Amino acid sequence: MTAAAIWVLLTIISELFFLQMDIFGDAASKQGEFIDEAFILLMVLAIPIFTLVVTLLGYVVFKFRAKDGDLEDAAPVRTHKKWVGFWLAWTTILCLVVIVHPGYTGLIELRHTNDQEPDLTVNVTGRRWQWIYEYEGRDVSLFSKDDMLVLPNDSLIRFIITAEDQDVVHSFWIPAFRMKIDAVPGLTTSMDVSTTEIGHFNDDVNFRVQCAELCGMDHSLMFTRIEVVEPAEFEQWIADEAA
Amino acid sequence: MSQHVPQYVNHRFSSLDINRLGLWLFLVSDASFFIALLSSRFFVVGTSTPEHVDQVLGLGLTILLLLSSLSAFKAEAAFEHGDIAGAKRMLLATIGMGILFVFGVGYEWHEAFKHFPPSTAFGTVLFTLTGVHVTHVLTGVLTLGFVFFRIRNTTEIGDNQFAVEGAVKWWHFVDVAWVFIYPTLYLLK
Amino acid sequence: MASLMPLGPLLRGVIYAAIGFAIGGGISLGITSMTGEPATEPMVVLGYVFAVIGWLMGVGMWKSWGRGWFGKPTDSDPTGNWSRYFRFNTDHKVIGIQYIVALAVVFLLAGVLAMLIRTELADAGQNILTKNGYNTTMSLHGIMMVAVAVAIMMGGFSNYVLPLIIGAEDVAFPRINALSFWVVPPVVVLLLLSPLFGGFDTGWTAYPPLATQTPMGGLLFELAFLTFGISSILGGMNLIATIITQRAPGMTWGRLPIFAWSVLAASVIALTATQWIAYGLLMIIFERIFNMVFFSPPGGNALLYEHVFWFYSHPAVYIMILPAFGAELEVISHFARKPIFAYRWVVWAFALIVTLSFLVWAHHLFTSGMGESLHGPFMILTELISIPTGIVFLSALGTLWRSKLRLKVPLMFALGMVFNFSIGGLTGIFLADVATDIALQDTYFVVAHFHYTIMGGEIFGAFAAGYYWYPKITGRMYSEKLGRIHFGLMFIMYNITFLAMFIPGTVGMNRRVAEYPPEFEFMNLVTSIAAFGLALSFLPWIYNMLNSWIRGPKAPDNPWDAKTLEWQTTSPPPLENFDEFPIVTGDPYGYGDDDVVHAVFGKRSPSGPGHHVAPAEGD
Ligand code: HEA
Ligand code: HEA
Ligand code: CUA
Numbered sequence A: 001m002t003a004a005a006i007w008v009l010l011t012i013i014s015e016l017f018f019l020q021m022d023i024f025g026d027a028a029s030k031q032g033e034f035i036d037e038a039f040i041l042l043m044v045l046a047i048p049i050f051t052l053v054v055t056l057l058g059y060v061v062f063k064f065r066a067k068d069g070d071l072e073d074a075a076p077v078r079t080h081k082k083w084v085g086f087w088l089a090w091t092t093i094l095c096l097v098v099i100v101h102p103g104y105t106g107l108i109e110l111r112h113t114n115d116q117e118p119d120l121t122v123n124v125t126g127r128r129w130q131w132i133y134e135y136e137g138r139d140v141s142l143f144s145k146d147d148m149l150v151l152p153n154d155s156l157i158r159f160i161i162t163a164e165d166q167d168v169v170h171s172f173w174i175p176a177f178r179m180k181i182d183a184v185p186g187l188t189t190s191m192d193v194s195t196t197e198i199g200h201f202n203d204d205v206n207f208r209v210q211c212a213e214l215c216g217m218d219h220s221l222m223f224t225r226i227e228v229v230e231p232a233e234f235e236q237w238i239a240d241e242a243a
Numbered sequence B: 001m002s003q004h005v006p007q008y009v010n011h012r013f014s015s016l017d018i019n020r021l022g023l024w025l026f027l028v029s030d031a032s033f034f035i036a037l038l039s040s041r042f043f044v045v046g047t048s049t050p051e052h053v054d055q056v057l058g059l060g061l062t063i064l065l066l067l068s069s070l071s072a073f074k075a076e077a078a079f080e081h082g083d084i085a086g087a088k089r090m091l092l093a094t095i096g097m098g099i100l101f102v103f104g105v106g107y108e109w110h111e112a113f114k115h116f117p118p119s120t121a122f123g124t125v126l127f128t129l130t131g132v133h134v135t136h137v138l139t140g141v142l143t144l145g146f147v148f149f150r151i152r153n154t155t156e157i158g159d160n161q162f163a164v165e166g167a168v169k170w171w172h173f174v175d176v177a178w179v180f181i182y183p184t185l186y187l188l189k
Numbered sequence C: 001m002a003s004l005m006p007l008g009p010l011l012r013g014v015i016y017a018a019i020g021f022a023i024g025g026g027i028s029l030g031i032t033s034m035t036g037e038p039a040t041e042p043m044v045v046l047g048y049v050f051a052v053i054g055w056l057m058g059v060g061m062w063k064s065w066g067r068g069w070f071g072k073p074t075d076s077d078p079t080g081n082w083s084r085y086f087r088f089n090t091d092h093k094v095i096g097i098q099y100i101v102a103l104a105v106v107f108l109l110a111g112v113l114a115m116l117i118r119t120e121l122a123d124a125g126q127n128i129l130t131k132n133g134y135n136t137t138m139s140l141h142g143i144m145m146v147a148v149a150v151a152i153m154m155g156g157f158s159n160y161v162l163p164l165i166i167g168a169e170d171v172a173f174p175r176i177n178a179l180s181f182w183v184v185p186p187v188v189v190l191l192l193l194s195p196l197f198g199g200f201d202t203g204w205t206a207y208p209p210l211a212t213q214t215p216m217g218g219l220l221f222e223l224a225f226l227t228f229g230i231s232s233i234l235g236g237m238n239l240i241a242t243i244i245t246q247r248a249p250g251m252t253w254g255r256l257p258i259f260a261w262s263v264l265a266a267s268v269i270a271l272t273a274t275q276w277i278a279y280g281l282l283m284i285i286f287e288r289i290f291n292m293v294f295f296s297p298p299g300g301n302a303l304l305y306e307h308v309f310w311f312y313s314h315p316a317v318y319i320m321i322l323p324a325f326g327a328e329l330e331v332i333s334h335f336a337r338k339p340i341f342a343y344r345w346v347v348w349a350f351a352l353i354v355t356l357s358f359l360v361w362a363h364h365l366f367t368s369g370m371g372e373s374l375h376g377p378f379m380i381l382t383e384l385i386s387i388p389t390g391i392v393f394l395s396a397l398g399t400l401w402r403s404k405l406r407l408k409v410p411l412m413f414a415l416g417m418v419f420n421f422s423i424g425g426l427t428g429i430f431l432a433d434v435a436t437d438i439a440l441q442d443t444y445f446v447v448a449h450f451h452y453t454i455m456g457g458e459i460f461g462a463f464a465a466g467y468y469w470y471p472k473i474t475g476r477m478y479s480e481k482l483g484r485i486h487f488g489l490m491f492i493m494y495n496i497t498f499l500a501m502f503i504p505g506t507v508g509m510n511r512r513v514a515e516y517p518p519e520f521e522f523m524n525l526v527t528s529i530a531a532f533g534l535a536l537s538f539l540p541w542i543y544n545m546l547n548s549w550i551r552g553p554k555a556p557d558n559p560w561d562a563k564t565l566e567w568q569t570t571s572p573p574p575l576e577n578f579d580e581f582p583i584v585t586g587d588p589y590g591y592g593d594d595d596v597v598h599a600v601f602g603k604r605s606p607s608g609p610g611h612h613v614a615p616a617e618g619d
């Protein structure tokens, strides 16, 4: 009984503490919002399990300690059908819940844009240690490490990603969008992102493309700064660049 | 191979049993290596086989290896019946076919260098599969030779039973591996 | 000179290795210069192969094994003298100690590398290490720790304890056992040499094409990992055969101590999965020395290696954790004075974990660009593993409930392991979920996850095992007080270090970088400071272990009043483990149950080999 009370109390406190924490700030894409929610949900589900383990460990250490010199053994309980059944039941149910949501729903969320026409397609090529971008059909390409990757807000953007043939594996990661996929030599991958927020690298470092697969010496510096702007502004920028 | 003879442990297992078990475990392990090896063929070149692959040679090698398995089996059977001379003959025949097989693969490599050197996709697969396998064949030939060396002067089975049995089983394993490699490498379209 | 004589086999090993290297390297140079330019990498590979053979023969394999192949008499193991630890020796207890001590040293070295990492990461910029230096340090730390983690339970404690706990005289193949230890020193030497040859900046995962393009240091790493794999395979084979064939009479499957079950489960993985990493590394080496194209376009497929690698390396994490689970439950039962709760369920859970461990590898590849249809199945299978793992938790907690806890240092580490692994396991679910993994993959969240599972789980379990079996292994008692200080400091500092690491991971810091945006500096500083506190916690441990071994009070045969067989013989045990042979008559966890007697003892038969013991009841 006491143990149960401690567990409930500990769980409530931890949940409240966690929920008022703002760990990651806002995601800047629809996919990212889903991912953040999934993360929070998983955390909310994980906390009671963790507090259960902690409560039981703590309780046992205080309550069932043998006194010094007490050489007796405990009563030999070898198993208990009901408890095993109960434990199997709740772990299985929880497992299935997590598989369905956010697991399966997540797969759908991440893929439902696959057959839509994107508003903008950007071809990305990884090369040690920089990214090269080509705005498809817009006659704009970015070759320099110092270029700013400008993207329109409220748009479905499709990145078509690869790495140069003689190069190595990189990973195209935009922390603000919470999305990443590897850039593999000889293979083309793609990543869809629906932007929801404007932002600039200078205000939030997560507005950057960061290489996330070890690719040698300058792996940590293989990043591009990002600016997400309103669509009109974006068109303006494209026009300026193309000129 | 077991070091000290156990005095009181489970007598359901003689040291021969233990050695047999050890060999089987090793074969299971090695089989997983071949599974990995075979799977890379499909990853790297899919199921396509270039036409320069020498089908006659492949078939010939397969038949040769199957025959050698037969003679290895006969060697073991002869040995178990105490026919040491017969066992030695059959061992020699097996070793001979094994060596012939190695030369066959050598010829195949010689040809393969012209059409698909190791730096091409199919060459990569061909040289690795046959290379790893031929290494196994060489260990098999060495083991059989070693067994031959051990029983050359004996007149009875003695403590050589596992040596003969193990070497022959290893040889069968190497042959079976080829039975999987052959269609994977040659017969796919 | 005379005082160095005991090191003779080592010296001979080194000399033979040098000769071997010269022969192998010479052959290779001969061939390559005949066909074109003489090439160094093939020379190193062939030279190394011959060097290892020379080394093995030199340290005693020739004398105590090789001669036998040619019908000549072989040396038997020397006894008594400390020099027996420095040569090829087939006693499983000697080999166990060789493994444990060698790996403890490797652990400390890799820990010092971790301190270099944390110093570099204490601030955002680049300070003490060059970029390549950082990558090499980080990769070396990773692979050395992985080697420790794979081998400390399987090679170290299993070797020492397993034959004892099942009532055997030795393992099934003592000489193969010695062989699997003696290929480990070349692994360590190669790894330590690799920074001198340009290092390798690929991480412990060594993904090609990067791995095919590193300097020679990378080749040394690949050879080392490959050799280590051979050791693992032979070890796994030996342990399986031992458990099947060497159990004492009456040791039925239902009476097998849980530690033996866990070792059996891990051995199955070591036996089969390890071949895949051997194959993957061999392909990289072939690509390097024969210009083959497994992974590099055009022609090759870079994802192939990732599949092959994780087909080994995922199951490998269960090679690490399963025996640690076994030791954890063992310790908890003996110190809680209660039978293991739901023993049979745990055995089934181990079996299920082994099966599932082969079916989840691609959860490391959710962002790799592999076919999307694979995401769903691998996510589901991965999350299912939490059900059998949960059974292990149920068993641990159920055993503790209503127990009579004797809170000694081994138990503290076992409880610490339960705590830590719950964090490690639960964060694994975040990574198994495709959506969250796409955000978290290759961030510090993953780094924190696996330090929680490997270090917080397995290494804590190994410390529990270490303290628990210390009196048996050394014949001395460790200092309980220093042990408590070690545990307290390590547990607290460990948790600060790695809890703090989750945060930069969730907010956007990727792993394997020497420089990172200054926004993440604060949490990294916290981690770095705590990491130094963590390193300090090992000082009392080192002192305690060494000092007690030399000066500690003599340990009784059974200081913990435990019922398993390893405690029913002297500390340390005699050469063939038991002066009187055990006949098992009941399960080993009969605490509080006077009806259950684990074993009775009979006199060793003077008539020697061939004398049969009547099978015990219920056999
Ligand atoms: C001992 C080592 C060990 C162990 C045991 C585990 C256990 C698990 N690991 Fe971990 N993992 C590693 C070591 C380990 N891992 C390493 C080294 C890496 C990174 C390698 C690298 O990239 O360098 C890694 C990476 C890694 C990834 C890839 C991350 C990425 O790179 O994107 C994933 C993804 O699925 C994962 C998942 C899991 C899961 C689901 C478990 C499960 O087995 C955990 C199961 C346990 C529990 C869940 C807790 C107890 C259960 C209960 C109390 C029951 C109730 C719970 C539920 C119903 C949820 N791990
Ligand atoms: C068993 C596994 C294990 C263990 C125990 C540890 C222990 C530690 N690890 Fe390790 N780590 C890995 C396995 C492990 N690690 C792996 C597999 C990687 C991935 C590599 C990759 O990405 O490829 C990794 C990567 C890794 C990183 C990420 C690097 C990067 O991605 O850039 C970091 C960063 O902080 C880190 C830190 C630490 C720290 C602080 C410890 C501490 O716990 C260390 C504790 C300190 C000591 C043990 C030192 C004690 C020494 C003394 C007291 C001095 C006495 C010395 C002598 C007598 C010689 N580790
Ligand atoms: Cu490109 Cu890392």
Ligand SMILES: [Cu+2]
Binding pocket: C313, C314, C317, C360, C361, C363, C364
């Ligand atoms: Cu995994």
